[in-house]
Amino acid sequence: MPFTDSSFAGRFLADGRYELLNRLGSGAEGVVFSAREHSSTSPNPIPRAIKIMYSHSDCDVTSNPQTTEAELQSLAAGHPNVADVYDVFEDAEYTYIVTDLFDAGDLHTYVWNKAVPLAGDVATVKRIFLGILDGVAACHDAGVFHRDLKLANILIDEKLGRVCVADFGLATTEDWSCDYGAGTPCYMCPGRSPSPSPCAGRALTFPTYAEALGSANDEDEETQLPYDTRRNDIWALGIILIELTCGLRPWEEASTRTSDRFRAYAADPAALRTFLPISTALDALLRRILLVRPYTKRAPQQVTLEEIRGAVERMERFWMNEEELADAGPVVQFTWDTARRVVPCVTQQKCWSVEAACPERNPVSTTSGKAAPSAVEAAVLAQHAVAVREREWQSSGSSSAPVSETSECSYGPVAEQVEHSCSAGLKRGSTGTCRPSIWKKFVSVFRFRVA
Incomplete structure (x- = not known):
């Protein structure tokens, strides 16, 4: 959407009642800003979040999707686990929905x-x-x-x-x-x-x-x-x-x-x-x-x-116990290590390179002499590498995205492509090979440590 910080930050809305501050995020339907509500009933500004969407001027009030969103949210509002709607108003171009501001942002x-x-x-x-x-x-x-x-x-x-x-x-x-x-x-x-x-x-x-x-x-x-x-x-x-x-x-x-x-x-x-x-x-x-x-x-x-x-x-626990983890395969162990944000290590610190992740390209690792992971295992390991790299990028505060483009479903798309390429032969009886474009992308970014 064509919303930017410079176009809205600092604006006052509703005759000065709401002051827009910083852009919090955007989605398919609009953009969300942090804001302050200046109310005569409160001596201090009240923190708010305001969602801004294009108005559908050709719709009547009952069919306007923006007002419908606010109405549906209001049906469940009042429950402590549903965000409240405090105000809905429009101007010639936009519809504004005023809700609570949450200090930690969204759960993602x-x-x-x-x-x-x-x-x-x-x-x-x-x-x-x-x-x-x-x-x-x-x-x-x-x-x-x-x-x-x-x-x-x-x-x-x-x-x-x-x-x-x-x-x-x-x-x-x-x-x-x-x-x-x-x-x-x-x-x-x-x-x-x-x-x-x-x-x-x-x-x-x-x-x-x-x-x-x-x-x-x-x-x-x-x-x-x-x-x-x-x-x-x-x-x-x-x-x-x-x-x-x-x-x-x-x-x-x-x-x-x-x-x-x-x-x-x-x-x-x-x-x-x-x-x-x-x-x-x-x-x-x-x-x-x-x-x-x-x-x-x-x-x-x-x-x-x-x-x-x-x-x-x-439920007393959500995860495998130590004995189950010890008996689990490398994919499960890798998942557990990355979920805990520790470097996935194994006995003698044996390290797989990306070149060993696809059986068709390199059936035996030149690093440790062990058989490489299966294509499905390699894809899951790759999925985690994407997640780890995205986490490192977000923690660094860098303005440029990592080599693997991030999105709400970014934990595995590249891994899925590698999985399709590398496991084609295993799944369908043909001779599958890794597509060069996908392979190049992985070689330039990731290394794995697996059991």
Whole structure:
């Protein structure tokens, strides 16, 4: 969007009531600034956040998507885990939504910048996740479904210990929707990929969905049918829980067509513990949250938010114990080390170079003589290298992005490409090779230490 600091910072809005300060961030729908509210009822300026979006002047008040966002957020506002809306106003060009200002910003920034990692901290993970869960429950109780839950849309006030769901730009009151592609791909449930939809944007009722499902192939979890917006929020909560505990998302899109890791999980949910250092209790909960085919006759009953809360409250640990980690493969060990932000080390400090990460290029490491990791292992290691480099870049305060371009789904896209290139032969029986452009990008940036 064409918003810049210089164009808004220092402006006064609403006859001088609000003073815009610094740009906090931007997204597909608008930009957010920190602000001060000068009120006659308060002797001191009140910290606020103001979201600025283009007004739809051709819309009436009831159909304006900007005012609709504020209205939907207001339905659940008042709950301590949902960001409050204090004011909504417009001018000739823009719509402004005034909300709380949170000192620690969004949860994505907080997790990356937190001096002490969350891995191993059961109490903090529980406090943050249960806060998010309660905020989502308040939204659902009010008949509002968020559809874009992710760390960047969760705000946190470290001083008050408050965690709030925010940014209702894609929220809906529809139980079932055909609005595919709305949201962030790595948090979408299966079937929400941005591809042509047979229902052409119409929200359908459950009976219509059930009739359509009856003629669909039960084995195809990506049939483009109306999706359950409640289920989509619950799925996103599962991805968020993995992020909080493991420091990464398991895949960049829940699609068997584009992600080998999701394809493995869809075939056998036990695959989750082959690359995530999660406890058996967390694994069991995630299998219920991340149901690939929830509406087939063979599917278990879908988990509720209340059941998720109870399971998390009872959980004594989220991670494997030392014995399980010792028996786990190099990918799980690497995940655990990087989640704790320690240099992934192994016996005798044996180090793999990137050249050893692809079996087709170099089946034996020239450094240690050990067989190189499999293509899938190499891709996961590469995924973590991207995350580590992004963390180092963010901590340095540099204005230039690292070699691997960052985004909300930046933990694995390059790794996915390497995985597709290197594992083509392993997965499909052909002779797969690493594409030079991808290989060059990795050689110039990353080195791994693995078991």
